[in-house]
Amino acid sequence: MKKLATFALAGMMAAGPALAELVIPDLHYRTGAYAAGGIPFSDGYQDYFNLLNQRDGGIGGEMIRIVSCETAYDTERGVECYESTKGEGSLVYQPLSTGITYQLIPRATADGIPLHTMGYGRTSAANGDVFSHVFNYPANYWDAASVIINQLLEENGGSLEGKSIALLYHNSAYGREPIRTLETLAAQHGFSLTQIAVDHPGQEQGNQWLQIRRERPDYVVMWGWGVMNQVAVQEAINIRYPMENFIGNWWAGAEHDVAQAGEAAAGYRSLNMNRLGDMPVFDEIRQYVHEAGMAAGDGSNVGSVLYTRGMYAAMLAAEAIRTAQEIHGVAAITPEMMRDGMEALEITNARMEELGMPGIGPEFAVSCEDHGGTGMAIMQQWDGSQWVTLTDFVAPDDSVILPLVMEDSAQYAAENNISSQCSDS
């Protein structure tokens, strides 16, 4: 059996180009109910690393090797992917699934491999004092909930007293994440919160929207992913819910979520953690990667919301690798060094400009205690044919989020006997 394992491993290694030394696993899902979101993200993630290989010869002179593994958004397959790729020297995992993230947090921490869960996963992982190997910069779910409420406060003259907000959420760890924050905010600002769950995969939402039609909440906030988003937008149109009062989080605001409804969905708003628009880096990707026939997918997704986000994630990983190389003075870094690089990561406007993606995200710096970034997000609106950015980066209410993060991470630390990670180093 051992022999078979080494045989399989040898086969996997032979498939990748030789002499590559920075291993980036891509746990993508190009099949299953959530593929519509998984494909563009993975395309962006891989294309950016390929661009670095083609244009700059890797990072710091070391080529990058992408090891991809299909998870189909399934936690067990995600675990299998993790186990089968971790032995190859994987530097950082980006599973793009909250369920898989929960599986990987203890495993990756024990194996000393960092996990970057950008805007998903366990929110309280922002507390680096407890979660040494988990990073969720630039923003997390609780930030998202707070940003939406802050934006609504601004629109309503600073008060949401007596307003009603319905949270339409994917009935999973992902969808339930914002509830605690929204409950706290509801108590603070005096709005009433209705929670409406949608079960996986989210094609059946008749009852939920019947309830919304009956109760007519002032706003509907959605935590959706995959086919659930499309269905929800269509249902909202069917009951003639005012679309500008229907707001999705950043995983419920891609082109494919609204394109089917088209004009009818005009007005629907969502958050985004990365800015859109034509950036110089896209031309370079087309030139160096797509024309060379190395596109990760069919090449049609360049510039879309999730493609840009995947590329942004890859950029953050690449910058962390660069930081790690500077700190340790070696080009071929290990996962532990990668962790140090992520913890010392600093993203400035000048750097983003230099990389050909000006203002793609907010400026932020990571520290040992703070693995969460600034938590800022922009609000965008669908105008019937494309997403239009409405606001600049809006900040969350840290006075609400921080105590919640501390409380939840302290509970995790107590359950798992984790001592403070930052004070002793």
Added chain:
Amino acid sequence: MFYREAGDFKTSYAEDNQTFPIAFDRYRYYFVLFVGLAIVPFVINDYWANAILLPFLIYAIAAIGLNILTGYCGQVSLGTGGFMAVGAYTSYKLMTAFPWMDMVTITILSGVMTAMVGVMFGLPSLRIKGFYLAVATLAAQFFLVWMFNKVPWFFNYSASGQISAPERFLFGQAITGPNAEAWVKYLFCFAFVFVLAWIARNLTRGSVGRQWMAIRDMDIAAEIIGVNPLKAKLTAFAVSSFYVGIAGSLLFTVFLGAVEVGASYGIQRSFLILFMIIIGGLGSIFGSFAGAAFMVILPVALRNFFAGTLGWDPALATHFEFVIVGALIMFFLIVEPHGLARLWALLKEKLRLWPFPH
């Protein structure tokens, strides 16, 4: 030639009644045990444990459990996923409420709890049969998943509604949590599989098993010859749920470590285990193992072959995996509707005569 009864003399009733009356079978059985206990733990690594062996062992327990109910007692159940969730959540509550409790006790208590829940949902089986019972157990599936999602007490009021297993030790070795060694987890599951399969085998050929099979074959006739359907059906539900609960508990504590009820114990889990026993063979302990192996190992093997050895695009490999596994299931069911266990039995029949078939 090697596989025959001739020359293997039994001198006591106990010997005559043993599970493996043929010497070759007996040695094969000892050989499997030997490999499982003395070789595998030394060569096992994380990948083999987490991708293949642990799921195989755990699903084998669940398949034996469902086979007792469906294969031996003839009561169709679609609630397996829900009952597994009962086992998992019982383990979680016990682990967090009583940190001093050891994992063997926790796992067994989870099975006992599931058995009680199973008996409760088994009560309708006294009135309804066949498809109607399937629908009733389907209701159990949805109700249990809904309940574990809805009542925050079950997941200790955590923000995400997930449960995660804290670290626990047995004989000084971590058995749950991220620091548990692959071989410890493997041996822990192996021990449970061994004991449970041994009990199941002996239950099913004893008086209880005969009662179950009488109910399965014709419940009215069974009642006339003196089988108490209340007792037979409810014991089947209890024993079956006990097994399924232990499988659910191990799936959570040892294998996954963190669980979301909808994703891990949903209806697709019930179907997976039902497929296992249908493909493996209804009413056969060996069939439960064969079915579990088929459904766990085949997809992984295909994936490694396509994406690893042939270097295909992983997404394409996944699509092909669906096609091939589906085609193979159809092929096996057409060629041998009684499952892999029946193929195995036929092979043994042939072996007995080989090389002189006439």
